[in-house]
Amino acid sequence: MAMVRPQRSINPRLGIYLGIFLSLFMAIALLTLIFEGLGVGRLTLAWAMLLCPLALYGVIGAGGLTNDALDFFAAGRRVPAFYNGFTLATAAFGATGTVVLTGMLFFAGFDALCLAIGALAGFVVMAVMLAPFLRKFGTFTVPSYLGRRFDSRPLRLLSAAILSVPILMLLTAELRLAAEAASWLTGQSRATMAVLLAVILALTLVPGGMRSLTWASVAQGLAAFVALVVPVAIVAGLVTTLPLPQLTNGPVLRAIGRVEAAQGLPYIIPPTLAFDLPGQGLHEMSKRFADAFGLVGPSAFVMVTMTSLAGVAAAPWLLPRLASTPGVYEARKTLGWATFTFGISMLTAASIAVFFRDYVMDVISAPGPAAVPAWLSELVTRGLATINEESSRFRVSSFAFDRNGILLSLPIAAGLPEMLLNLSLVGVVAAGLAAAGAAVVSLGSTFGEDLIFGLTWEPPEGAVRIHASRIGIGLALAIGALAAATVSSDPFRLTYFALAFSGASLFPILVLSIWWKRLNAYGCIAGLSTGFSIVSLAILSAEGGFLNVDPILLAASGIPASALAAIGVSLTTPAPGRHVLELVRDIRVPGGEILYDREMRLQRQKRHRQRS
């Protein structure tokens, strides 16, 4: 069968445009450095540093204006693998990775790696088990995929409702961290900044949906990456003479280990299920950096790795990104680039933690009477650290540091110019916007496609369909801004439980829907609701404390429980029909027509026949 495919070519000037963006971004940063030297006020420069990149994202997003469904929901299915993978990794790393993971690594060292390793492995699992097949199916949202794949409208509606929960949690966490960084820059309140960022996101995403998101996110990812790497690369150049922080922090780490040993930091042997990573706020260093298992027990380490693996692999805010690749092969390659980018970001975060710890250890091990260095007093004035006791000699327990402030403390400790601190903050804002944008667009398309038009397999032609999703994007942003301005719970917990939700409720049924033909709609519903209720119980037990169960353990057990429920219910209910089986066979083969397009074409033909 010959297929006529509209040739959708890739913009040949893409690299040039993004190069222009990157040069502009660097130029703004360097200009503020020059003006800083000329004596222009700190606040003016901070506002310039915040608003100029935001305006650029807005322009890029507005440039993606489109009323074509394929462009709006899947960026025209023509995003090259590298850009797609880069965006995917940025959305997964986000402000949580930039701020919280760095802080966790500073306090817990090796133990905090479980979060990063899990996410990294999640990309590998997504590449092998999910990505090529979801791309072949070609739907724009995860609920549409489930609904079409099992030919079940209730499943589509239910999954849309359930999956909105983790997406909203992630949106809240990311927007909150971005708003906090912006309010640090400008001195305005977090609520004002949350509203400002939501407005910027609306201007960026409403015109072109996924198309705007893709290109704005590439720009945000570049900004976030530069902002993450440049300060620590300069510090690495100062400390080790080689500006390659990811690889050169080894000797620094050993020096830290010697001070830790001299200070008599205890070897902790935690209970095997302990999970005691620092929450938000100020903490003392209590664990040796490179030693395994001090705050997190070995079993908890494996469980947290698995939870974040499943959560990232099935994240409903990341999977729609796969629909925008040109083909199945490119979808696999996307995940390769995503793994690579995520890996570099995570190693950079670890090196930031090591270098800052080195500065602190230098203060502790300095000979002679205790003297508070200038940078440490500045951290105290800025509220990023406290000095617990004034004695003749400092000990490890003399200082407490803000978990969410480690990223910002490093440029201050190294005595770098104010511009690099601002750059770090702008990077956090960019990373937060990229991740929040991914959440907002997937929530918006889920709202338009699966809730408004969820009861019909045939979405209306023309702009109505896109306007519905635009309303969804607006609603998601309104809720997100409200939550980000008011919610005070730890962004790490929000992100972790969002991952637990998507891992427990979605991961098993997504994998089974491809690799096990016998799974039917009933099994799917059972798996979804089992996973959802178990993780809800875990959250209740964590927040309320009235259920005497370990929340981490409970959240991790959601994955096998949901898989068992899906398999059990499927086996006791009727086998799927011939049409559904034929769909599964076609999902498994990369070649041939995209299944979503084929279903839509058949639908249209049927209607034409009925009419004539």
Add this chain to the structure above:
Amino acid sequence: MIERKERKPYWRHTKWQMLASLVPFLAVTIILPLYADKLNANKFLGFPLGYFLAAHGLVLIAVVIVATFVSQQDAIDHWHGAHEDN
């Protein structure tokens, strides 16, 4: 377009490739951190070895696994004629 009788061998091949990519990777991901403390006595590039392998080593392994998977699976697709047309 794939021939009908090629579908079964193609899927069997794909399944083996999936297992060959994931089983060793997941085994390393789970087991390696558990032995990190013992490995930390050794040094590599100045890093304690256990920490180095759990951070840098796993990143390297993950990238290599995905890269080999992409090329292997593409070869499988072409072998069975299951690849995309363009």
